Amino acid sequence: MKKKILITGAAGFLGQLSIDYFKKKYDLILVDKRKLNYKNFYNIDITDYEKIDKLIKLKKPNIILHYASEIFDTYDPEKINENNINGTFNLVKSASHNKIKNFIFTSTFSIFEKNYSELIDETEPVSCSNLYGLSKAETERILFSSVKSLNITIFRCPVIVEKSRAHRLGILFEFIKDNCSLWILGKGDNKIQFLSAIDLFKMTERSFKLKGKNIFNIGTEKVLTIKEIFDFLIKKTKSKSKIRHFNKTLGLFFLKILSLLRLINFIDYHNKLLVSSIVMDISRIKKILKYKPSKSNAELLLDAYKYYINNKEISNFGSGKKPSMGFFSIIKYISRYL
Numbered sequence: 001m002k003k004k005i006l007i008t009g010a011a012g013f014l015g016q017l018s019i020d021y022f023k024k025k026y027d028l029i030l031v032d033k034r035k036l037n038y039k040n041f042y043n044i045d046i047t048d049y050e051k052i053d054k055l056i057k058l059k060k061p062n063i064i065l066h067y068a069s070e071i072f073d074t075y076d077p078e079k080i081n082e083n084n085i086n087g088t089f090n091l092v093k094s095a096s097h098n099k100i101k102n103f104i105f106t107s108t109f110s111i112f113e114k115n116y117s118e119l120i121d122e123t124e125p126v127s128c129s130n131l132y133g134l135s136k137a138e139t140e141r142i143l144f145s146s147v148k149s150l151n152i153t154i155f156r157c158p159v160i161v162e163k164s165r166a167h168r169l170g171i172l173f174e175f176i177k178d179n180c181s182l183w184i185l186g187k188g189d190n191k192i193q194f195l196s197a198i199d200l201f202k203m204t205e206r207s208f209k210l211k212g213k214n215i216f217n218i219g220t221e222k223v224l225t226i227k228e229i230f231d232f233l234i235k236k237t238k239s240k241s242k243i244r245h246f247n248k249t250l251g252l253f254f255l256k257i258l259s260l261l262r263l264i265n266f267i268d269y270h271n272k273l274l275v276s277s278i279v280m281d282i283s284r285i286k287k288i289l290k291y292k293p294s295k296s297n298a299e300l301l302l303d304a305y306k307y308y309i310n311n312k313e314i315s316n317f318g319s320g321k322k323p324s325m326g327f328f329s330i331i332k333y334i335s336r337y338l
Contacts, residue, residue: 009068046087084135186248190225217280222296
């Protein structure tokens, strides 16, 4: 008899990818406040305890995969806290009352917001000021203080990239596609880790056997610098784009102003990410779950670029949607001639 998995945030970027991965081996119960035309889908907001508890009592899932989350595009602190923190509390409360076996939560490296010279392990203190990261950090605390009978696994994920990933990365893809100059703030020697969604799902499945409370950093092992990534993409796509460097301090100042005026779909956290190194230590998950990253951060971006170029149908929601170029369309136009 197939195990039953309840997936929250099923209509989102990660949720929909997870359906394709898990549907062959498991019976899925799909939940989202947005509608999804799929078998066994329930249009429920997890902030409504009575509704989500009623569903869990009725369906009795063995495992809960918790992907539902308000993301950076949400500027309302109350909305972020209500969904990310209170919604998680409702799920944990119902899961413990209904004796669910496993609860898997996807957290984020956005809880770290500094320029790190060393690898970040699972004991590193939270350093973020962005609302999204703070809500995820509080969610981790809630999960680790939950009842002992509930097996909890938390995966701290960097930027999740799969073939259908677009959104802010799509801005980079648009520049490469049209042979525009690619701008780097400073030297471009900082490193940002990525993660394949499929790698995440593989480790999620392995974590079903774990007992107690566990937390894992997960991401690519081979992490190229920003400049190395741009060089790699230009070469592999045969683009005529050139790499240009811009003063880091001045560039961050301009981006902050554009963000405050909402002329670009970035917040201050994204701006800092362009010049910071944030790479997590994945040695623990390699040892315990035998994790082997499938590709480098540059290779994941190349796959996403090829999909972006070759597919007209792109998601209209979350991390899979086409980018809103905004002020970047002006920068892109100028970059064609530089």
